[in-house]
Amino acid sequence: MRKKVVVGNWKMNKTKQEAVQLTTDVLDMLNNTGSIACDVVFAPPFPFMDSINDLISAKNGMFLAAQDCSKHEKGSFTGEVSAKITQSMGANYIIIGHSERRAFFKEDNATLIEKITRCTAAQLVPIFCCGEEAADRESGKHLEVIEQQISEVLLCFSAQELNNVIIAYEPVWSIGTGNTASPEIAQEMHQFIRSIIEKKFGEEFANNTSILYGGSCNAANSKELFSKPDIDGGLIGGASLVAQDFVSIIRNCAN
Ligand code: PGA
DSSP: OOOOEEEEEOOSOOOHHHHHHHHHHHHHHHHTTOOOSSEEEEEOOGGGHHHHHHHHTTSTTEEEEESOOOSSSSSSOTTOOOHHHHHHTTOOEEEEOOHHHHHHSOOOHHHHHHHHHHHHHTTOEEEEEEOOOHHHHHTTOHHHHHHHHHHTTGGGSOTTTTTTOEEEEOOGGGTTTSOOOOHHHHHHHHHHHHHHHHHHHOHHHHHTOEEEEESSOOTTTHHHHHTSTTOOEEEESGGGGSHHHHHHHHHHHHO
């Protein structure tokens, strides 16, 4: 079933103490709200996954994600963290193909395919990120670029392997810039992404796939973004580091 989802991607921020405090604050604020009609996913740095899982694992609708995983299954890869290791720490999801990984760590489509393979083998669900650069949009190639990112990676898998997959549309020009995509631009792209998924996997699969928006999504603009029919929630960076802001976004998604 298509779910509303808000994911907090903390990236390389917070100490362990700050991470525990942030999570405790978010949970306290949400407790005062009663039940929340949207899934909340925490994606802390690897070393804090255990501590955050201890805080959220007993809560309904709260899940843990890894921000990345190795393309290798296991072995002598110093510094790497496998999908299976994250699964053993309580992860339900792994973010794959974030634009920062693509740009700074030169992750190409072949790498992303390997990572999704590890992810699904560990029975984890990928949160697959895609998004165009500013220059792609300026030259009118944004649809083409997204279609290519999806078809060269996600469409290499079967519907069964991608069961419950989450897709995050994150235009690179909007990440961490304060330059949020307008709800109309985001909706156009989400609808397009759903149509690509539908062509390959059919209407039912496409209708059940959650497509999240990411890129300077915050407490003030999330309500309007989430009101669009094909926007099922958000992948939140900066605003997920502030408890009150993250909780406001969650409430905007759940309403
Ligand atoms: P941002 O990051 O919300 O800080 O723009 C989003 C992301 O990178 O997932």
